[in-house]
Amino acid sequence: MATRSLPVPDGLDGQRADAALAKLLGFSRTFAAEVIEAGGAVQDGAPLGKSDRLRAGAWLKVDWTERAEPAIVAEVVPGLAIVHEDDALIVVDKPAGVAAHPSPGWEGPTVVGALAGLGRRISTSGAAERQGVVHRLDQGTSGLMVVAKSERAYTELKRQFHDREVEKVYHALVQGHPDPLAGTIDAPIGRHPSASWRFAVVAGGRPAVTHYETLEAFRAASLLEIRLETGRTHQIRVHMAAQRHPCCGDALYGADPGLGARLGLERQWLHARRLGFAHPDDGRRMAFESPYPPDLQHALEVISAD
Numbered sequence: 001m002a003t004r005s006l007p008v009p010d011g012l013d014g015q016r017a018d019a020a021l022a023k024l025l026g027f028s029r030t031f032a033a034e035v036i037e038a039g040g041a042v043q044d045g046a047p048l049g050k051s052d053r054l055r056a057g058a059w060l061k062v063d064w065t066e067r068a069e070p071a072i073v074a075e076v077v078p079g080l081a082i083v084h085e086d087d088a089l090i091v092v093d094k095p096a097g098v099a100a101h102p103s104p105g106w107e108g109p110t111v112v113g114a115l116a117g118l119g120r121r122i123s124t125s126g127a128a129e130r131q132g133v134v135h136r137l138d139q140g141t142s143g144l145m146v147v148a149k150s151e152r153a154y155t156e157l158k159r160q161f162h163d164r165e166v167e168k169v170y171h172a173l174v175q176g177h178p179d180p181l182a183g184t185i186d187a188p189i190g191r192h193p194s195a196s197w198r199f200a201v202v203a204g205g206r207p208a209v210t211h212y213e214t215l216e217a218f219r220a221a222s223l224l225e226i227r228l229e230t231g232r233t234h235q236i237r238v239h240m241a242a243q244r245h246p247c248c249g250d251a252l253y254g255a256d257p258g259l260g261a262r263l264g265l266e267r268q269w270l271h272a273r274r275l276g277f278a279h280p281d282d283g284r285r286m287a288f289e290s291p292y293p294p295d296l297q298h299a300l301e302v303i304s305a306d
Helices: 017-025 029-037 111-117 151-162 235-242 257-262 294-304
Strands: 002-007 041-043 059-064 081-085 089-094 142-148 167-175 182-186 189-192 195-201 209-217 221-228 270-278 285-289
Touching: 017 029, 017 041, 017 059, 029 059, 081 285, 089 111, 111 142, 142 151, 151 270, 167 235, 167 294, 189 235, 195 235, 209 235, 221 235
Parallel strands: 142 270
Antiparallel strands: 002 059, 041 059, 081 089, 089 142, 167 221, 167 270, 182 209, 189 195, 209 221, 270 285
């Protein structure tokens, strides 16, 4: 058991307890919330809730159990394909059920573990468990990811993602029919106020912009093409659910389980369809496209037959 006792710094006055603990002690926001929910954070003798606010100068005592650092495990990952590789980078087509990198609580396969299993060398930049990873896909989302092999590529690709110079196009099958059929969702995203493992549109969240266009409308659902201007965690899933059009099969964000079962879905119908960026070494434009995997193609055939 680890313990820290200290006064709340002035710079954290008025901040939510989970966000403040993450900044103060170097926790992830999720782990900070878990510590608080376990009763491990006390301010001036009173247990904190994760949405409680800290007070400058108040005495803070935090107890927690240390977690083992997630490690990269070299492994064979069926279905993961290398679409392109050169001295600077690797583009992979990631199947569902594979996380981008190791993280606390995730025991399944990862992209970096798969690349290690294939004997690929990737950049050593970034945190130890996510070296070379310049962007992520949810483990339940399939499609294209780029991983840096050189340090130069890591720095330049991170810059392109930060400066919104990367083309990120997703296809999503969502419930119902968005109105209008094409548009932009500009709504901030943050941790869900009552469920730390989910995200939501919340006041004070991080800016998030999603552009969508209906490709095809079916009786119970619509196939959308989505372009991301920002890259928040679960952004498409959160924005579409906030419009009452969750991705089919996405039980976490309120999708109809009956429809998901009828379509044979065991995850959200969401696929990283196209990825485009400037090569970090010479600036030439590169673009890649991924076909729908079998489970999504099957769901599309079922819904179109209605």
